[in-house]
Amino acid sequence: xxxxxxxxxxxxxxxxxxxxxxxxxxxxISEGMxxxxxxxxxxxxxxxxxxxxxxxxxxxxxxxxxxGLAIGVRPALLVKMAVEEQLAVAxxxxxxxxxxxx
Numbered sequence: 001x002x003x004x005x006x007x008x009x010x011x012x013x014x015x016x017x018x019x020x021x022x023x024x025x026x027x028x029i030s031e032g033m034x035x036x037x038x039x040x041x042x043x044x045x046x047x048x049x050x051x052x053x054x055x056x057x058x059x060x061x062x063x064x065x066x067x068g069l070a071i072g073v074r075p076a077l078l079v080k081m082a083v084e085e086q087l088a089v090a091x092x093x094x095x096x097x098x099x100x101x102x
């Protein structure tokens with residue numbers, strides 16, 4: 001049986017644009033981790049993690065990069081999401097494309 005792999009653009013078309021908080025919450029739950037366990041893994045308090053997952057608090061690009069490394073997700077994906085959210089909060093409509101510099 002073949003399983004189709006979806007990229008972020010495919011998933012966005014199918015499910016809509018996810019926030020970094022929604023992504024983090026979905027990843028945490030899919031891994032069966034508690035808020036406390038996941039917060040410890042990525043180096044933030046349960047209260048901050050809860051605020052991020054509920055969209056009450058944003059994530060800096062630096063922290064997004066750290067989270068990506070900690071959970072084995074391509075850091076550029078989370079950094080892109082963090083920057084897009086910061087732009088949206090500033091009411092600026094920009095598309096963000098990131099490429100790591102060697």
